[in-house]
Amino acid sequence: MALPATLVWEIRPTNGTANAGGGFDPAVASPGTDYSQQDAVQVAYTDLVIDAVTNTDVTSAATPFTSAHVGNNIAVTGGTGFTTGIYNIRSVTGVIARLDRAVGTTSSTGGTGNLGGARSGFSAGTTTLQASLVAGNTVWVKNEAWNEAVSCTVNGAAATPIVVEGYNASRGDAPLTGATMPTNDRATVAGNACSFNATNYIIKYIRSRRAGSNGFGNMQNGLYYFCISDTNASNGFQLNAGTTLVGCESYGNTGAGVSQNQAARCVGCYVHDNTGAGISNGGLPVALFNIIEANASHGMQGPFDISTATIIGNTINGNTGASTDGINSTAAAMSPVALMLNNIIANNGRYGANGNSAASGAPDYTDYYANATAARNAFAAGAHDLALDPQFTNAAAGDFSIGTNLKAAGWPGAFPGGATSTGYMDLGAVQRQEAGSGGGGGPLIGGRLAL
Amino acid sequence: MIEAKVTAARRPLDYRNEKDRGTLQYDPAWRNYSFHRVEIPAGTVVRGGNFSQVDPNNTAIITDGPITLIDCNLVNCAIDKAWTVEGCNTAQVWFTKQVDSEETSFIAASADEIKGDERPPLGVITKDSEAAP
Numbered sequence: 001m002a003l004p005a006t007l008v009w010e011i012r013p014t015n016g017t018a019n020a021g022g023g024f025d026p027a028v029a030s031p032g033t034d035y036s037q038q039d040a041v042q043v044a045y046t047d048l049v050i051d052a053v054t055n056t057d058v059t060s061a062a063t064p065f066t067s068a069h070v071g072n073n074i075a076v077t078g079g080t081g082f083t084t085g086i087y088n089i090r091s092v093t094g095v096i097a098r099l100d101r102a103v104g105t106t107s108s109t110g111g112t113g114n115l116g117g118a119r120s121g122f123s124a125g126t127t128t129l130q131a132s133l134v135a136g137n138t139v140w141v142k143n144e145a146w147n148e149a150v151s152c153t154v155n156g157a158a159a160t161p162i163v164v165e166g167y168n169a170s171r172g173d174a175p176l177t178g179a180t181m182p183t184n185d186r187a188t189v190a191g192n193a194c195s196f197n198a199t200n201y202i203i204k205y206i207r208s209r210r211a212g213s214n215g216f217g218n219m220q221n222g223l224y225y226f227c228i229s230d231t232n233a234s235n236g237f238q239l240n241a242g243t244t245l246v247g248c249e250s251y252g253n254t255g256a257g258v259s260q261n262q263a264a265r266c267v268g269c270y271v272h273d274n275t276g277a278g279i280s281n282g283g284l285p286v287a288l289f290n291i292i293e294a295n296a297s298h299g300m301q302g303p304f305d306i307s308t309a310t311i312i313g314n315t316i317n318g319n320t321g322a323s324t325d326g327i328n329s330t331a332a333a334m335s336p337v338a339l340m341l342n343n344i345i346a347n348n349g350r351y352g353a354n355g356n357s358a359a360s361g362a363p364d365y366t367d368y369y370a371n372a373t374a375a376r377n378a379f380a381a382g383a384h385d386l387a388l389d390p391q392f393t394n395a396a397a398g399d400f401s402i403g404t405n406l407k408a409a410g411w412p413g414a415f416p417g418g419a420t421s422t423g424y425m426d427l428g429a430v431q432r433q434e435a436g437s438g439g440g441g442g443p444l445i446g447g448r449l450a451l
Numbered sequence: 452m453i454e455a456k457v458t459a460a461r462r463p464l465d466y467r468n469e470k471d472r473g474t475l476q477y478d479p480a481w482r483n484y485s486f487h488r489v490e491i492p493a494g495t496v497v498r499g500g501n502f503s504q505v506d507p508n509n510t511a512i513i514t515d516g517p518i519t520l521i522d523c524n525l526v527n528c529a530i531d532k533a534w535t536v537e538g539c540n541t542a543q544v545w546f547t548k549q550v551d552s553e554e555t556s557f558i559a560a561s562a563d564e565i566k567g568d569e570r571p572p573l574g575v576i577t578k579d580s581e582a583a584p
Binding site: 232249251272322 | 540
């Protein structure tokens with residue numbers, strides 16, 4: 001046995017305890033009371049005894065186990081003959097608790113440990129939470145003062161990812177602002193704030209800031225969902241292959257806002273005021289409906305040279321520098337099957353789009369406006385490109401909704417074949433509000449996007 | 452309208468290269484002053500500005516009195532003790548060139564903590580190593 005995949009962990013960075021049990025399995029047979037969702041540990045043991053025959057069974061004379069304890073974790077911290085670690089109570093028979101695995105040598109006495117209570121971090125304790133994770137686990141992080149070098153290396157699995165989700169006051173409240181989102185504020189310490197150097201994690205509503213290196217680092221085949229990374233001394237998000245950002249904000253970082261390895265995706269994000277490129281990509285980029293503005297290097301930087309780039313519906317504006325382009329892929333040509341549509345590329349320091357072959361890619365329906373040197377350099381033009389003022393409502397205040405110039409100027413309009421529908425796509429990331437209608441859909445809460 | 456502060460056609464008079472972009476006046480509507488020096492009036496409260504510099508211990512902020520910096524990126528900036536600094540990143544780093552990008556490596560938590568004999572590693576990017584575009 002091992003810790004169960006259905007285990008749910010709780011981290012309270014300020015009020016939790018380093019060696020708390022910190023978890024509860026609601027899927028265990030006959031679950032008891034969840035003692036992980038409280039600041040203090042429920043029971044601090046000093047007299048644990050391992051059964052004389054079965055080394056997964058423990059007792060305590062001072063605080064006998066009861067059925068209420070079933071499903072809770074117990075963090076064993078010491079005792080001769082005990083193996084330190086985090087265990088889960090699978091059942092209680094009389095006063096004997098059966099754990100998920102062997103806890104040491106039979107008949108050992110004087111074991112110490114804690115049942116229940118939230119843990120104070122991923123890396124805290126005799127045995128850490130980050131080393132104890134199992135594919136399928138969920139980790140809730142409460143919004144309390146937090147400063148920790150998180151380094152998760154246990155892999156999730158495609159069908160059973162490890163989910164880390166922040167909350168403000170109650171689980172599932174989906175905080176969207178920096179003040180309400182659990183914030184790992186590294187206060188200028190070397191290293192990444194949150195490293196998920198593993199595969200198949202879903203990170204939701206977590207903020208990283210003031211790291212000596214990256215805000216978020218290294219995840220592969222994972223998802224960042226409405227996270228914030230700001231004011232870090234290197235990249236905001238450092239992504240490995242197959243990782244997706246949805247609804248994230250990356251700003252004020254000394255490196256790139258988003259540094260992607262191959263096949264990473266960035267959807268509906270706000271990437272701004274970074275020292276490096278807004279989105280730096282090693283190939284196969286997918287960038288949909290992002291606002292990429294006021295970075296001190298290229299809005300998007302290639303090379304987009306390997307296969308299909310998909311860059312649709314982005315607003316790439318005001319990226320600053322004498323050698324700064326809205327989109328830069330000079331190191332290699334975009335693939336002939338690259339797709340680039342419905343973007344606004346405006347007010348950038350040099351070219352709107354700068355490539356190395358005027359015949360590559362399939363860019364079209366792009367508005368190039370007021371880029372300092374020229375709209376394009378060695379970059380294919382589209383038959384429906386425009387050169388009109390986007391008429392942003394209030395870019396300085398972050399409102400990139402457009403005026404009449406670019407409304408319904410996007411593709412698709414008419415569909416092929418017998419379809420009689422006609423679309424009216426606006427250019428850029430921000431679509432119009434029709435008279436009498438409400439705003440667009442907010443963040444998807446509690447569900448996983450099917451991307 | 453947000454426009455680039457520096458372009459191929461418009462630069463400060465003291466612009467040298469892309470890692471030494473010259474001096475700007477502080478503009479509350481603009482937050483990214485990476486690689487610039489910035490003149491900020493005394494008494495100003497700056498929130499969320501990015502003042503990152505390419506090499507350590509730079510005099511990036513020019514002012515004639517106390518200012519307040521909140522939640523700013525002050526990487527590689529020298530900080531006057533008369534300023535109020537809250538929630539800022541004061542790390543000192545080296546920039547190094549990679550195949551497709553630049554990366555930073557941490558030196559110290561603030562300019563005050565840099566050792567006097569600190570030497571740039573090979574391959575480090577500095578203001579002087581950059582050519583004008």
